[in-house]
Amino acid sequence: MSARLAEQLPTTGNVIVIEDNPVVRMLFEETLAELGFSSATFDNAASALTHLVRIKGECILIIADQGLPGGIQGSEFIRQAKEQWPLIPSILTSGYVVDEQVIPPSTIFLHKPYTLNQLEVTIGAALQQQRPLM
Template identity: 45%
Template sequence: MDREWGKLSMVVGWAIVVEDDPAVRKLIVDILKDIDLLSLDFDSADEALNYLRSMPDGCPLVIADQVLPGQLQGAEFIKLVKAKWPATATILTSGYELDASIVPYSTTYLAKPWSTDDLVMTVVNLLQPDRPLKKH
């Protein structure tokens, strides 16, 4: 697993991780750290959005679980992020089967349980330096 990651293109930027399960949140943060990506983690989208609003340039990557405590669910949070920062790469995860219409435009959906390799490859594909800023 790890040995293959050395062949991957370098990723740049940082990530916001929104996951209410502490063990899964720590796992995502640790996986991102393994590929040299720093992250800030939150257990609710409400807290994450409040933080992001203080960042004029937003964040290069958002990984959000769909079912979260608080007012905002993952898909709603991602839609708000995309409306303000359209270039933000987004990943939506869920342990529940989601209707495809819930997944916001240009967002990658990863069903739980996802594998470490699935998450790493998705992040790398989204954050490669030559990635176009906007998808149409």
Template identity: 40%
Template sequence: MNIQWKGLRPIQGEVVVVEDDPTLRQLMVDIVVELGASCIAFDNAEDALVHMLSPVANCGLVIADHGVPGSIKGMELAAMVQQKWPGTGFVLTSGYLLDVSGLPPPLVYLLKPWSIDALVVAIAQTLQPGVAIHKVG
């Protein structure tokens, strides 16, 4: 995989990925690492939240599927993250149409199936709104 984008600034802090499909979770991690960020992945929101509450966590972005197993779904995790850590970027994905109008920015909703390019653009829109990025090559 060779992801090169002009205008995409380095990601500050670690990226937390929450996705229950192991193949998709690994793809998301690979994309984030290719963008130069450190990443930690979970298959449910509860474990991700426990990690984020630890004193060593330095989360700059969360990418989470809405339909993960457990009692906390992706939209609820987004609301919790935005309340506890305002300004932390959040990319919410789902295979179903969701009404995310009640969630404040920085949040980008990405409908599945998404492309690698669409995920990179969603990350950029979340972390650097209004900044134009362009694919190289």
């Protein structure tokens, strides 16, 4: 991540990650930790939603894979979260083509596979969306 972009981002905060692939989940944890963020990771949306309600929406970013087990897709999780906490930035990921109408408003779509640089830039862009202009 560029030094300029890093200076503009919050230096701390919790990120919720929902990804059913354990290797990709670990990649998110490591990347977020390197960027200075803590993360709560889940392999299904129901567990993540329970956590989000318990912490009363106190997170700075949601990253969700579209294809999740358990009946709640990533886009639906983001939609539900934004009904209660509309200012939480979000990133939806998928290795498949996702109809643009399925992607919730103000959510950034990141197509798999992506590079670490693409992931970092997308995280930066998502966090910038909700910050007031200086």
